[in-house]
Amino acid sequence: MWCLYGNEIIKQTAEIGVHYLKNERHLNEETYVTIETQNERIKRTEDNVYIQKKDKNSNKYIPISYPEVEIENTILPTSVKDFFLFKGEFLDSFFENQNKNFLKDTVLNVSQITKLQKVIEILNNLENKYRKEIAKADRKSAELIKVQREIEEFGETIKILKERIIKLDGKLFTYKTEIKQIEGILVDKNVRQLTELLTEEKQLKGQKESLIADKNGIREEIKEKFVNELSFWFLFEVAKNFKKTLNKMEESGKIPPPATPSLIHKILEEKKCICGNSVNVQMKARLEMLLQNLSRDSTKYDELYRINLTLSIDINEFQLISKKIQSLLGKQSEKEQELTQTVKRLEEISEKIKGVSESDAPKLQVQKETLESEISKLEAEKVEVLSDLATNEKNKMYYEILFTKEVDRSGKNEFLVKKLEVINVFRTKINNISIKILNKIVEELNNNTKAYFKDIFWDNYKYMNYDIKINENLNLEVSSPRGSDMLPLLSTGEKKVLALSFISALSDFYGFDFPIIIDSPFTALQKEIIENVLKTLMKLATKKQVIIFTIRYEDKIMNQLIKNASIVYNLEKDKNDNTILKKVK
Amino acid sequence: MIFDNAPRDIKIDKTNKDKFRFFAHKFDKDEKEIFLLAMKVGLFYDTRIPIKEVQSLAQLSTFSKDDTENMMIIAFSEIKDMNKIFNGKEVIKICEEYANGGIRKLYKLFVEEGANKDDTRIIEDIIERIKLSME
Numbered sequence: 001m002w003c004l005y006g007n008e009i010i011k012q013t014a015e016i017g018v019h020y021l022k023n024e025r026h027l028n029e030e031t032y033v034t035i036e037t038q039n040e041r042i043k044r045t046e047d048n049v050y051i052q053k054k055d056k057n058s059n060k061y062i063p064i065s066y067p068e069v070e071i072e073n074t075i076l077p078t079s080v081k082d083f084f085l086f087k088g089e090f091l092d093s094f095f096e097n098q099n100k101n102f103l104k105d106t107v108l109n110v111s112q113i114t115k116l117q118k119v120i121e122i123l124n125n126l127e128n129k130y131r132k133e134i135a136k137a138d139r140k141s142a143e144l145i146k147v148q149r150e151i152e153e154f155g156e157t158i159k160i161l162k163e164r165i166i167k168l169d170g171k172l173f174t175y176k177t178e179i180k181q182i183e184g185i186l187v188d189k190n191v192r193q194l195t196e197l198l199t200e201e202k203q204l205k206g207q208k209e210s211l212i213a214d215k216n217g218i219r220e221e222i223k224e225k226f227v228n229e230l231s232f233w234f235l236f237e238v239a240k241n242f243k244k245t246l247n248k249m250e251e252s253g254k255i256p257p258p259a260t261p262s263l264i265h266k267i268l269e270e271k272k273c274i275c276g277n278s279v280n281v282q283m284k285a286r287l288e289m290l291l292q293n294l295s296r297d298s299t300k301y302d303e304l305y306r307i308n309l310t311l312s313i314d315i316n317e318f319q320l321i322s323k324k325i326q327s328l329l330g331k332q333s334e335k336e337q338e339l340t341q342t343v344k345r346l347e348e349i350s351e352k353i354k355g356v357s358e359s360d361a362p363k364l365q366v367q368k369e370t371l372e373s374e375i376s377k378l379e380a381e382k383v384e385v386l387s388d389l390a391t392n393e394k395n396k397m398y399y400e401i402l403f404t405k406e407v408d409r410s411g412k413n414e415f416l417v418k419k420l421e422v423i424n425v426f427r428t429k430i431n432n433i434s435i436k437i438l439n440k441i442v443e444e445l446n447n448n449t450k451a452y453f454k455d456i457f458w459d460n461y462k463y464m465n466y467d468i469k470i471n472e473n474l475n476l477e478v479s480s481p482r483g484s485d486m487l488p489l490l491s492t493g494e495k496k497v498l499a500l501s502f503i504s505a506l507s508d509f510y511g512f513d514f515p516i517i518i519d520s521p522f523t524a525l526q527k528e529i530i531e532n533v534l535k536t537l538m539k540l541a542t543k544k545q546v547i548i549f550t551i552r553y554e555d556k557i558m559n560q561l562i563k564n565a566s567i568v569y570n571l572e573k574d575k576n577d578n579t580i581l582k583k584v585k
Numbered sequence: 586m587i588f589d590n591a592p593r594d595i596k597i598d599k600t601n602k603d604k605f606r607f608f609a610h611k612f613d614k615d616e617k618e619i620f621l622l623a624m625k626v627g628l629f630y631d632t633r634i635p636i637k638e639v640q641s642l643a644q645l646s647t648f649s650k651d652d653t654e655n656m657m658i659i660a661f662s663e664i665k666d667m668n669k670i671f672n673g674k675e676v677i678k679i680c681e682e683y684a685n686g687g688i689r690k691l692y693k694l695f696v697e698e699g700a701n702k703d704d705t706r707i708i709e710d711i712i713e714r715i716k717l718s719m720e
Contacts, residue, residue, distance in 0.1 A: 222705045223612050230708075231622050233715050234629035235655065238662040245667060300671050303587060307654055315719065322712050329709055 104474035111441045116434045123427045128152055130420050131403060134413045147403045154396035161389040168382045175371045180485055182368045194353060194361045201349045208342050215335040222328050229321045239313050246308035255308060257301035264291045274302040275309060442470050448505030452536065453498055476502060493533060500536040504543065515545035522550060530557055538564045587653050591645055591673025595620060596681055599638035604688045617643045621652055624680045627687025628659050634686040645677065656680045
């Protein structure tokens, strides 16, 4: 898939069939793209587009020039053009503040209402012109000239006042949006509550650290007991048999072993009896006496005797260790529960305060108060301006009536007077038509944008009660059932889908069939959201031609994309390292 | 020294060296202590595996009297003759092979099967298993 950005020179007759696209670097380092067809070549550099035609005789390409078609404002208004050729990476900022008037302009342009407004302007100018002519023609009536001038001046003043109101509305909208954002940060418009939350957050963070440390301590203790104390009990069965055998040996007299010279020597050397007791002076003397009478050697049964004395396989010991570990496990569970609750509460607080520190809160509060004060001033100014406007309109009307009376009284210039009447009638009708068209467009845009968006996210309960609407300023709003502004809270992917839904809805009003061309529509999106954006594009493609540029994603997504596309091109490198366009489908 | 003909070193299988290191870190013990644990686990779960690639772990002389007594108890389960349980070569071989099997069993319990479980819960399960074996 490919797209040319910037100024295009369009051939006015048949379509251009693309056979070969090449990315070349010239000797002078200029890089350009060429598209070659059977008889023509279009060369696109960074700054310009050239068209060359193949000469039948020489077979060489010679440049041709086409009359420059004023694309903007004639075939495709600038603001609307930007709806067809845009970068997918910035789709999610479609509804940002800087784009608010852009959307309004686009709706008005697409609906051609701006043309109707131009007609009204033309009618107003004609009206002034005819009045001037009437006033000029009737030279005797200085009053008429004066009245006509008054009408003109009031008309100018009204125009200026209306423009002022638009500017004031713009500022008010901006300030109110900023206040909403600040209020979103300042919980319940109460700095004190925010401070309390911040304090609680600090305490809970400390508590969390402490709980984690306790939990880890308990875990280490359990592991320690497992290795040191519990591990012996793996040998329970064999140790039992071992002990049993030793007891039998003791019963049969094999242990303790009979005294032998080596045994006695050993005891005297170690100064310890085989039972473990130390050898005192008396015992030593007796042993030395015994040694003189002994002849046989031991066979390590002394060791076995000692082992039998010390080896304990009391199952109660196991029960005790097991209970200790169970108790530790219980404590661990309690700490884990407490930790879970602490973390949950921390998340709730974080969500409410959204990273605002204690020092930020008073600043934001001051900022908010400043904005509120500005809004009051602007609203007061707006009231004054509206009052001025009403006065001026009233005055203009008065002079218009006066003019008509003067003209009627003089009885001259009947033809021009009739023209004035016709202008008035037309103007009223066109105004009414504009209003009807706008209301109809807004209603349909509302419904279709909502339908597209909800169609994608229908299964997700989060979106089911969202209200999506276009307000009186022709800006898109997304609100919760409680009326909270949800637009800033939508994720990147959700905003992209919303933007595409709006574009899809807008496409129904085009008077001409233009494709929608998007570069990188899936940038910075998670896999699930890519699938949703893909669904939206596929829906859009049932109504409009959609051309997208994209990098390669995982097979599941690419397969879906290729399956649903009519034409697919893949950019590859050839053996000379030039980029070539290969048709995949 | 309690044993006759005992080898100087206690050996493990080279291919399991990383497992000994892993558990030494996990339980905050040295590899010698893990060896002792592994041989007991190997006996309990009846998994005795001959060593293929020999590597020394520690000198036998560094083990305590209690440790060597446990080795004797383990060896007795195979030898079943009190006269022969002082044969260091045989006793140590049996313990090494049980440790070889035991370390793999520990790895299976704590890493492969217990990947999503806390260590303390795995220990809890082991205790239950020991209790059952005593009944």
